[in-house]
Amino acid sequence: MNRVIAGLCTTLIVAALVGAGLWTIVDTYVVGANDGFLLESVATAVIAFGFVFVLFVLGARSDRWLRSPYW
Numbered sequence: 001m002n003r004v005i006a007g008l009c010t011t012l013i014v015a016a017l018v019g020a021g022l023w024t025i026v027d028t029y030v031v032g033a034n035d036g037f038l039l040e041s042v043a044t045a046v047i048a049f050g051f052v053f054v055l056f057v058l059g060a061r062s063d064r065w066l067r068s069p070y071w
Contacts, residue, residue: 028041
């Protein structure tokens with residue numbers, strides 16, 4: 001039962017963050033678009049994606065990631 005509650009709370013938090021992110025994107029690019037702001041935002045998103053991807057690759061290369069009881 002605790003896993004169900006934790007999963008529900010996590011799902012709600014992720015949904016709220018996605019909603020806030022989408023609202024920010026719409027508010028920034030549709031309502032108040034500046035000239036140089038788009039390039040800076042895309043560059044920041046690319047750097048963040050690259051950082052998360054590197055962390056994923058490092059985790060995938062470890063030997064223990066498939067040894068968990070969930071797989």
